Amino acid sequence: MMSTNGSLSGFDGVEDILEKYIPPEHLGSVKRVLYGQNCGSPVAALALDPSVVQISKDADFDLKGFTFSALPEQLRPSRVVRVGLIQNKTPASTSLPFSEQRAAVHDRVGQLIDTAGAGGAKILCLQETWPIPFAFCTREKSWCEFAESAETGPSVALCQRAARRWGMVIICPILERDSAHGETIWNTAVVIGNNGNIIGKHRKNHIPRVGDFNESTYYMEGNTGHPVFETAFGRIAVNICYGRHHPMNWQVFAMNGAEIIFNPSATVGELSEPLWGIEARNAAIANGAFAVGINRVGTETFPNEFTSGDGKPAHTDFGHFYGSSYVAAPDGSRTPGLARHRDGLMLVDMDLNLCRQTKDKWGFQMTARYEMYAEFFQKYIQPDYQPQIIRDPSL
């Protein structure tokens, strides 16, 4: 039974309900406003290989496919790339030995990665710190054992093998142990090329201090700037989790040339679910780039109780990671989300030409007045900055 004030765990996504109950004569209008249109039509379904569909049934994960088109151009061929995104539960109990937990998540995510490869994905992104439970709520430092080298760690190596096998770029977000800098811990996305080589890495720019997101207990703000990775299949960037709340983080990745910005995340319903459909999509619109929001799924329970800074009793779970991973396009259209309760793989064909076409149409990049903002920020960062306030003189 679902409550009428909106239970967090009792339904499997807004789209299913809209499709089920809105009459056909209204559904198009509702979806046009809520999900936009791509080249004048609803975002199209992608025909998926029956063998891949069968794997998703046998292995019990959500599988969805969509296509974003662009207009044909006269002087440039279309540039369609198939992008994959994976959301997954932590499959093993957090009470098991760490080696067993790692083996379980490697098995499950390895299976999902191989399905993406078999489904033809050329760029694949996993969720934030996928090899470990999102244990930062506990503030217990033993979880740091899971941190691994961005160059030689076992989860990175798993992704390198898969990248080589499928000729697929893989973004592998991990908890990084930086032994070259005195065992510094980072929240990092490793970008692996389609030949299995490591192209580079990006470290999370913005670190939360809210709710159970005690990440600032574990690692600091990243020191890698806003890199864009030029891969065989497109120029991509990674805005890790909480960075999606910072419009400038998305923006600077796009200003550096990203055409797809991935947002591997781990976020829970009570805090952020109404924001989830807004932020990545706004970033796609504002910046003329595809934005890919990927959220963890399921409820993780930890061995020892902890409090959440909200005055409520100690407990052992983080709340429900609501999945709902989706892709937003620069023209304002978006896909439905993956399921709220199940592992999932989404395959999305996107014509990257849509990025420049949208920029040419809207012209945000030329009407942005960057000089004005450069000047503003120089002044604002001074401790004695005086805000531009005009007070009603009659008061």
Place this chain on the structure above:
Amino acid sequence: MMSTNGSLSGFDGVEDILEKYIPPEHLGSVKRVLYGQNCGSPVAALALDPSVVQISKDADFDLKGFTFSALPEQLRPSRVVRVGLIQNKTPASTSLPFSEQRAAVHDRVGQLIDTAGAGGAKILCLQETWPIPFAFCTREKSWCEFAESAETGPSVALCQRAARRWGMVIICPILERDSAHGETIWNTAVVIGNNGNIIGKHRKNHIPRVGDFNESTYYMEGNTGHPVFETAFGRIAVNICYGRHHPMNWQVFAMNGAEIIFNPSATVGELSEPLWGIEARNAAIANGAFAVGINRVGTETFPNEFTSGDGKPAHTDFGHFYGSSYVAAPDGSRTPGLARHRDGLMLVDMDLNLCRQTKDKWGFQMTARYEMYAEFFQKYIQPDYQPQIIRDPSL
């Protein structure tokens, strides 16, 4: 009849359809995800004075009221302000003499303003360039006759009289004629204090060049920065129309201290309707401020035909201004929209304490790393800027 691919004019808003067709056991969940929650509950209805409701019926305009709460604080009283927003059609034919067109819109909007005052609004905002048809599609310069002084113009004077009568702050967006600077034309919002005095003005920062929005034919980028107006009822700012596509425009108003940012607009369905619910709401979330999106309503037809830069035949209308004005709160919740086809007045009680409470909770203002972006923008504005690109060395 509505088409299933989403007609632009055939329905009166997504919310009406959701309320009508989604069963009660699912409606709460759908609305929680799509419209958010304010202090743990759906955004509440505001009880409206029966005499005001009667006026809306007699004068045939949509009237809606909502309340945004904040948590009680121990050291600061609540700061509830009633905000009004008005969307209106251009009531007279654009073929009539300009004096008659102006008299007609003054009559109609004057009535709506007085209803807002009678309904208790303390800060009221009108739509972009409300005293004139949105004639910039035509590129005909005769429409510049409508431009008026921001200090002594007749539409400003009308608002000053109403501000004095009702003790109400009014934001009056006009086409400004700046005779002190050689008859320069601007797109300007005049901010009038609750004593009827002019507090100041803001000129539109970002000017579109897209579709029928030939505004760059008429006026240039504003030269007033990002002012925040400290009124008797709160600190407010005005992000005029196309500036909503620029996340930094919202952001700098908020960084200067705005707690309510109004977005008086004029935008049409084919271009922007799926973006409309995203941009102002994202700005509210990202910046810890209320965002108020106000759109013109109706279809305006002009005496002479014009083309739209889309290869289609010449025509005489701009498309449908879809209304749908709404308010978004810093906690991610939002109101439903006003109607898509009718004039409308929305009255919204908002506890401005929600702004600082949300900032204290999420901490975006402290995790934003402004120094990093200040440095980036200084580099980016150089013509020889080299983007931070990491190329796969194996390619």
